[in-house]
Amino acid sequence: MSDLLIRGGNLLHSAHHATLVRSDILVREGVIVAIGNDLPAAADVLDLDGDIVIPGLINAHLHSPGNFMRGTLENLPLEVFMLYEVPPLADGAEDPATVRLRTQIGAAEMLKLGITTLMDDAFFVPLTSQSSIDAIAEAYADIGIRATVALDQPIVPEYEKYPFLRDLLPTQVIERMDTSPRETAKGMLAHYDHLISRWHGAADGRLAAAVSCSAPQRATPAYLQALHGLAVRHDLPYFCHMLETKVQRVLGEEKYGQSLIQYADSLGILDEQMQVIHAIWVDEADIATLARSGAVVAHNPVCNLRLGSGVMPFRQLRDAGVPICLGTDEAVSDDSHNLWGAIKTAAVVHAASGSDYRTWPTGAEILEAVWDGGNRVMRRDRPLGRIEVGAHADFAILDGKADTFRPLHDIRRALVFSESGSSVRHTVVAGRVVVRDGELTTIDEAAMLAALRDLEPTLRQDAVALRESAAALEPFYRQMVMMAAERDVGFSRWVGR
Ligand SMILES: [Zn+2]
Structure with a gap:
């Protein structure tokens, strides 16, 4: 696999970093080998224009x-x-x-x-x-x-x-x-x-x-x-x-x-x-x-x-x-x-x-x-979930112009409380761009969907059959759930009652 240069992104390096840093990332054999500015060009380049790169x-x-x-x-x-x-x-x-x-x-x-x-x-x-x-x-x-x-x-x-x-x-x-x-x-x-x-x-x-x-x-x-x-x-x-x-x-x-x-x-x-x-x-x-x-x-x-x-x-x-x-x-x-x-x-x-x-x-x-x-x-051989040299090159790249970041006060709170996934533009796994501009690059998604549509009548029939088989057993299971619910176990994990 050829090297990949991710250029012009704003990086959140990990959960322990509070701010974005403008940096490029160089990936070789699925691993991050360099992070910084003025990195050498690579065979593959992903230009970002300020998009946000997170693990x-x-x-x-x-x-x-x-x-x-x-x-x-x-x-x-x-x-x-x-x-x-x-x-x-x-x-x-x-x-x-x-x-x-x-x-x-x-x-x-x-x-x-x-x-x-x-x-x-x-x-x-x-x-x-x-x-x-x-x-x-x-x-x-x-x-x-x-x-x-x-x-x-x-x-x-x-x-x-x-x-x-x-x-x-x-x-x-x-x-x-x-x-x-x-x-x-x-x-x-x-x-x-x-x-x-x-x-x-x-x-x-x-x-x-x-x-x-x-x-x-x-x-x-x-x-x-x-x-x-x-x-x-x-x-x-x-x-x-x-x-x-x-x-x-x-x-x-x-x-x-x-x-x-x-x-x-x-x-x-x-x-x-x-x-x-x-x-x-x-x-x-x-x-x-x-x-x-x-x-x-x-x-x-x-x-x-x-x-x-x-x-x-x-x-x-x-x-x-x-x-x-x-x-x-x-x-x-x-x-x-x-x-x-x-x-x-x-x-x-x-x-x-x-x-x-x-x-x-x-x-x-x-x-x-x-x-x-x-x-x-x-338990993998290299770190996941952080952008650092030596870690696996897995990234989600979010559109820096998306609603989530209008305005951007705090990147971590934006990701946790505002983001729904709709800002994701590109996804990189092991240094390979597997989603580019929202489209899967690895499989034929239209063919996958067509196969699913063909299968849907069967899936619906199966769901009906399942409802019938479950209905016969449900009263016994319901009684069990109620019996357990009434037991005093010394504490509760239900709220709002
Ligand atoms: Zn589970």
Whole structure:
């Protein structure tokens, strides 16, 4: 790949810089090799005329398999929502071409918004397959985004993931859940062998593998520890949803006699490689345990509001020294991949926590979560989320004349509170201009859209079928959610009541 000179931009070097600096950037082999003025010309030049160059955004948590479900659901609590997202009685097999298109749709949206890096906690309904793994990874490789992919697949029967449910469900439903297709630990470890050997470090290092248990209650202790072993051996992030909802808090009490954070810690899997996703219903002891472990918490504020999960204790976690990264979670629970929306929501939602406004997050803290938290959880060979010599050359380039900057007082507050993603003009990943003047340079977007339009009748039919299958189970799940809601767990993460 030839050198790239980005000329005439105003740079925000990192979340820790308060002002823009007029500088050029020289990129070689995907890495920043020089920053300054009067840099030598390169084979490729991107002339900016005062546009604003920031580190590419890192979307640190999402599930691409939800991409086709955008806008299908009203607000629902997580446990009912998951009847649609991952139907527990599903069978059949996924079509790799459909998986590929589904993945590409989300990646295209993200690149056009200046999101250069993502962590995809991909699930498979009902079973994981090598062809689906390849379809996801190929989609990211081809479109030019930086991606870390894990396999989020439960291996226990549905009713074991929840409190009360086994007693609430009719016997025939239990029997169907027992016989529905389900992965095993052995099968999943074989899929991880494939993911790691085929895709970890592929596409010039843009692609990487992570491991995922989905959540502790969706796995067995032996599988949780086997994944930890893989993470340690290959230095991979380890994704784990924990204490997203009050139901999960109650599940910990009912099933493990302790919170899910303490349970994970007791198994020896909670360490600095773990990404603890959500961490809403954590108590003080959990926050102390998280801080000691070095784990990174993924904050997904729009999803958390949409599913009524509650509000993550941002200030308590941060004061304890827990690193935080930011994600959109899912196109069916956000309902977009627009990290800018999550950024603004993260910046404002914690003002609902109380009147001491000195504890509310600042714009700089939110950008730190996006760039530093994202960088930390990604575990890549070079820094992400900052513009410095030796870092990966990933940039979002924003139109300096856009509404967001009329006028420009403070660049960080402008980005956090004003920007929606509409100012993004160009996106650079690993030194390659993958979006130029709002257009993807790596794939034929019109062809992608045409394929999606062809598929839409099927997607709508699938959504109707899903509603019917979910409706049969919903009363039992609703009762479980209500039973957990009534339990006194000693604190609350809901606000405004
Ligand atoms: Zn998630």
